[in-house]
Every structure is written in structure tokens, then in C-alpha cells.
Amino acid sequence: MAGMTSTARPYLNRRLAEFGTTIFAEMSALATATGAINLGQGFPDTDGPEEIREAAVRALRDGRGNQYPPGPGVPELRHAISVHQRHRYGLAYDPDTEVLVTAGATEAIAATLLALVEPGDEVVALEPYYDSYAASIAMAGGRRVPVTLRPDGDRFRLDLDELRAAVTDRTRLLLINTPHNPTGTVLTREELAAIAELAVERDLLVVTDEVYEHLVFDDAEHLPLAGFPGMRDRTVTIGSAGKTFSFTGWKVGWVTAAPALVSAVRSAKQYLTYVSAGPFQYAVAEALALPDSYFDGFRRDMLARRDILATGLAEAGFGVFRPAGTYFVTTDIRPLGEKDGFAFCRALPERAGVVAVPNAVFYDDREAGAPFVRFAFCKKPEVLQEATDRLRRMA
Ligand SMILES: *Cc1c(COP(=O)(O)O)cnc(C)c1O
Numbered sequence: 001m002a003g004m005t006s007t008a009r010p011y012l013n014r015r016l017a018e019f020g021t022t023i024f025a026e027m028s029a030l031a032t033a034t035g036a037i038n039l040g041q042g043f044p045d046t047d048g049p050e051e052i053r054e055a056a057v058r059a060l061r062d063g064r065g066n067q068y069p070p071g072p073g074v075p076e077l078r079h080a081i082s083v084h085q086r087h088r089y090g091l092a093y094d095p096d097t098e099v100l101v102t103a104g105a106t107e108a109i110a111a112t113l114l115a116l117v118e119p120g121d122e123v124v125a126l127e128p129y130y131d132s133y134a135a136s137i138a139m140a141g142g143r144r145v146p147v148t149l150r151p152d153g154d155r156f157r158l159d160l161d162e163l164r165a166a167v168t169d170r171t172r173l174l175l176i177n178t179p180h181n182p183t184g185t186v187l188t189r190e191e192l193a194a195i196a197e198l199a200v201e202r203d204l205l206v207v208t209d210e211v212y213e214h215l216v217f218d219d220a221e222h223l224p225l226a227g228f229p230g231m232r233d234r235t236v237t238i239g240s241a242g243k244t245f246s247f248t249g250w251k252v253g254w255v256t257a258a259p260a261l262v263s264a265v266r267s268a269k270q271y272l273t274y275v276s277a278g279p280f281q282y283a284v285a286e287a288l289a290l291p292d293s294y295f296d297g298f299r300r301d302m303l304a305r306r307d308i309l310a311t312g313l314a315e316a317g318f319g320v321f322r323p324a325g326t327y328f329v330t331t332d333i334r335p336l337g338e339k340d341g342f343a344f345c346r347a348l349p350e351r352a353g354v355v356a357v358p359n360a361v362f363y364d365d366r367e368a369g370a371p372f373v374r375f376a377f378c379k380k381p382e383v384l385q386e387a388t389d390r391l392r393r394m395a
Pocket residue numbers: 103104105106107130177181209211240241242243248251252253
């Protein structure tokens with residue numbers, strides 16, 4: 001389960017036994033073998049801004065970050081993260097005590113769960129979930145308790161009663177993700193307010209993965225959970241440069257939280273990677289300080305790509321949940337007369353020359369995820385056009 005296929009793993013310990021190889025390895029291999037267009041994995045096919053690449057080169061040449069940077073991250077980047085949170089959301093974080101730079105959001109998630117979860121604690125997470133959540137909860141010895149986002153008209157919706165019912169005396173924290181991968185849902189102000197109320201009422205910590213904060217479309221608005229009443233000091237907010245600046249290979253992420261939480265996360269983080277990405281940290285500091293026009297342009301550009309893909313998929317006969325955020329479109333394959341996303345995705349490269357990912361890998365409740373398939377649109381417009389042409393011909 002959980003983003004994984006069941007390959008026999010004779011040496012893998014019990015905590016990780018269910019996590020074989022990820023679906024992305026299998027699907028990318030299929031893409032390579034068949035020459036199909038890979039809309040499976042979510043990485044851009046164009047690098048981020050030239051000036052930011054140059055900033056990385058400059059840092060490297062100037063000897064900034066070539067040796068171990070400071071454990072919490074270089075001061076320039078911590079400062080830039082702090083300014084970004086204040087400028088965007090009016091949230092003030094002290095760069096010295098409330099910001100921690102990590103090896104991508106992935107390490108931030110792992111370090112946070114390893115630091116905060118006791119063995120046997122329950123972690124309530126939205127399902128479908130980003131594939132590293134389940135593995136990180138398992139590594140921390142926690143138990144994941146999924147709350148399933150259900151299709152409701154043209155979006156997936158969080159059932160607040162289900163969320164309430166999932167919280168028990170064993171619940172240590174809520175793990176939230178908005179904008180949400182893979183459904184493209186952006187949690188609304190009302191939904192976030194209800195999550196916040198619940199967290200305060202039950203005195204829970206909240207970890208919120210907001211790596212797609214800059215990718216929201218139409219009327220949707222990204223609201224950080226940390227900004228809701230009572231949330232500032234119980235929330236660990238996770239961000240990343242990978243998705244916002246199209247440098248997923250740099251692996252620069254961060255955590256913002258109250259000092260005691262940052263200090264706990266740092267305790268785990270220092271024994272995972274200690275530090276990483278020295279010269280890239282300086283470049284990301286410059287990237288975060290880009291003018292608003294960069295962020296607006298990036299959003300507009302991705303919106304145009306969303307529309308090419310979403311419209312093309314609808315014309316090819318898929319049920320389309322037009323995403324309010326992220327760079328993924330979740331589709332329903334039942335209108336095509338299909339019901340098993342796994343079988344569909346395994347056959348799709350041969351049938352149409354396109355690779356997609358079955359959402360079922362992001363569910364414990366595989367039945368609930370069976371008819372859904374995810375396509376990424378962080379690809380060149382002509383690539384998306386060609387992919388949708390192929391899918392239309394298939395239909
Ligand atoms: C891509 C992604 C991550 C990982 O981000 P990195 O900075 O590359 O580690 C985390 N969460 C979600 C929801 C993602 O889509």
C-alpha cells in the first residue's frame with residue numbers, strides 16, 4: 001500500500017515491510033520502456049529562473065555553503081523564509097529560533113514525525129496522502145488514521161464529522177496538506193477553521209504541508225493553518241523551494257513553528273542529514289525575495305497548463321476534478337468504462353503512450369481510491385497537448 005507495490009523484501013524490517021518500491025519507479029520504468037509521455041511523477045520538465053540558477057553558481061564559486069552550513073540553515077535563508085511568511089501571510093517567525101532549513105519537505109516531514117510521535121501514537125492524516133507520510137509515520141512507530149477526502153461535485157471535500165470521529169485519546173497530531181496532492185483540493189477557510197477549532201479543543205499538534213502554497217487558481221486562496229486562532233504555537237508549517245521555484249533536485253525545504261517545536265524537530269533532523277544543500281540555500285534565499293511578479297507569473301503559467309490538461313482529459317472522456325491548487329489533476333476513469341486505476345495505469349503506456357499514477361496507492365482504503373488516476377501538468381504546453389491528443393485518440 002501507500003505508494004508502494006508489493007515486491008518481496010526479505011531484509012526489510014517490520015516497520016517498513018509494507019513499503020516496497022514506490023509506484024513512481026514502476027511507472028517511470030514503463031515510460032522509459034514504451035517511450036510514453038510521463039505525466040506520472042510531479043517534477044517540472046523546465047528548470048526554474050535563470051537568475052536563481054546563477055545565484056547557486058555564484059555561491060558555489062564564492063565558497064559559500066561548500067562546507068557544512070549551520071545546523072538550522074544559513075542565516076540568509078532563515079531570514080528570507082521569515083520575511084516570506086510575514087509578507088505573504090502576516091505571520092511573524094523569529095529566524096533564529098522559529099525557522100529550520102531541511103533537506104526538502106520530505107526531511108521536514110520525517111524529522112517532525114520522528115521528533116513528535118511516541119510509538120503507538122495515532123497520527124490523523126488526510127487520505128489520499130502524499131506517499132512519504134505513511135512511511136514516516138511508520139518509521140516513527142506511529143499508527144496512521146486516515147480521514148478520506150470524498151468526491152463532491154467537482155472537488156474532493158473533507159468531511160468534518162469524519163475528522164472529529166477520527167480523533168481519540170491516542171491522537172498525537174493532525175497531518176494536513178493544503179493545497180492537497182493528489183486531489184488538487186485547496187481547503188477552504190471554513191474547513192481550516194474547523195480543523196483549528198478541533199485542534200484547540202482536543203489540544204493537538206498540527207503538522208501542515210504547504211509546499212504548493214503558491215499554486216492556487218481561480219478563486220481559491222491559500223490560508224496557512226498557523227494563522228487561525230489558537231494555532232500559532234501548536235502548528236508546524238512545512239514549505240519547500242522545489243515546487244515553487246521548479247528546482248525539485250535541490251531539496252531545500254523548511255519548517256516554521258514555535259521555538260520548542262522547532263527545537264524538537266531539529267533534534268531529529270540533526271541525525272538524519274545534519275545539514276544539506278549548502279550553496280543552494282543561498283540561491284533559495286534570493287528566490288524567496290523575488291518580486292511578487294515572479295509568483296504571479298508562475299501561477300498564471302501553471303494555470304494555463306492546468307487548463308490544457310484538464311480540458312483535454314475531459315474531451316478524452318475522463319471525469320475531471322479541475323484542481324484549485326497543486327500541479328496535479330485527479331480524474332475518474334469510470335466514464336471511460338473502467339474501474340480499476342491500477343490496471344488502467346499499467347495498460348495506459350501501451351494503449352495511449354501516456355503514463356499516469358493510480359490514486360489507490362495513496363489510500364489505505366484502496367476501494368475508495370480505485371477509480372481515480374492522477375496526471376501532472378508541470379510539463380511544457382506542447383507536451384501536455386501531445387499527451388491529451390493521444391488520450392483523445394485512445395477514446
Ligand atoms: C513534492 C512534495 C513534497 C516533497 O517536497 P521536497 O521538498 O521535494 O522534499 C512534500 N509534500 C508534498 C505534498 C509534495 O507534493
